[in-house]
Amino acid sequence: MITLRAYHPDDWPALWAMLAPVFRAGETYAVPRDITEQDAHRMWIELPRAVRVAVDEADKPLGTYYMKPNQAGPGDHVANCGYIVAAEARGRGLAGQMCEHSLGLARELGFTAMQYNLVVATNTVAVRLWQAHGFAVCGTLPGAFRHPVLGAVDAHVMYRRL
Amino acid sequence: MITLRAYHPDDWPALWAMLAPVFRAGETYAVPRDITEQDAHRMWIELPRAVRVAVDEADKPLGTYYMKPNQAGPGDHVANCGYIVAAEARGRGLAGQMCEHSLGLARELGFTAMQYNLVVATNTVAVRLWQAHGFAVCGTLPGAFRHPVLGAVDAHVMYRRL
Numbered sequence A, B: 001m002i003t004l005r006a007y008h009p010d011d012w013p014a015l016w017a018m019l020a021p022v023f024r025a026g027e028t029y030a031v032p033r034d035i036t037e038q039d040a041h042r043m044w045i046e047l048p049r050a051v052r053v054a055v056d057e058a059d060k061p062l063g064t065y066y067m068k069p070n071q072a073g074p075g076d077h078v079a080n081c082g083y084i085v086a087a088e089a090r091g092r093g094l095a096g097q098m099c100e101h102s103l104g105l106a107r108e109l110g111f112t113a114m115q116y117n118l119v120v121a122t123n124t125v126a127v128r129l130w131q132a133h134g135f136a137v138c139g140t141l142p143g144a145f146r147h148p149v150l151g152a153v154d155a156h157v158m159y160r161r162l
Helices: A009-025 A037-046 A094-108 A124-132 B009-025 B037-046 B094-108 B124-132
Strands: A003-006 A050-055 A061-069 A078-085 A113-120 A136-147 A151-161 B003-006 B050-055 B061-069 B078-085 B113-120 B136-147 B151-161
Touching: A003 A094, A009 A037, A009 A061, A009 A078, A037 A061, A050 A094, A061 A094, A078 A094, A094 A113, A094 A124, A113 A124, A113 A136, A113 B136, A124 A136, A124 A151, A136 B113, A136 B151, A151 B136, B003 B094, B009 B037, B009 B061, B009 B078, B037 B061, B050 B094, B061 B094, B078 B094, B094 B113, B094 B124, B113 B124, B113 B136, B124 B136, B124 B151
Parallel strands: A078 A113, B078 B113
Antiparallel strands: A003 A050, A050 A061, A061 A078, A113 A151, A136 A151, A136 B136, B003 B050, B050 B061, B061 B078, B113 B151, B136 B151
């Protein structure tokens, strides 16, 4: 049983252990592959409006997401989230569970839509997952992501109203 | 004759005098309408990779644009720009001139594409102008911008390769 709860500062080492390999791999996030731990903390914990942690029965972190306004001012009713699942917890539906949770949290926080700015088009598992949770591919950015293996690949902008 | 040149710190008061009414109006930029001068300076001058100023024969600033990577890491080959024309200089093709100049500068700086994240769809003059400079509407975000007069309006993501 996985539950979602608020982030506590004690979680950071476990979260960084999930985030670092994903950022270092450079296959899914538009984040510098050599991002420092301090910058990652700023990006995932300090700047967002909310951070949640997915934990098992023993309160062990297995995933996390952040939520922030995607734009400022007249665009700040659209939320943006990023999700990361620990390597050992993949294939158990955790990303979908976090997505669904984030849609509820976004509504609670007063957002009326959610946008993913850059979903790597070759990551078809992710694209299909977000579609299953109500997101549409609003547009495709040609060659907007430099994949370390595949080279320049397209990226989707995905969006849904809440 | 309008020319484009690098920004000098002395330009700031003239630039802020152009930016403030546009941000206060809240009709085109996803920037807080009550943004402080300090935050605007940070956004337009400090954070971007480059800032240019359009000046007349007397070196009077009539427009400005900033350029920055639209994303970090594997997405940092795509540039993003914002353009503002002084109220008294509108209707003279200055926005198009700045757009064309920015495309050249982006190539010089090594960018291989340019993206506008939020072009208010009701601003048809801007949409057509960017299309005339090679941008395509890659996608449309339903209701992603709260226009002060029109309410929630769509916003386009516009993109072109360089």
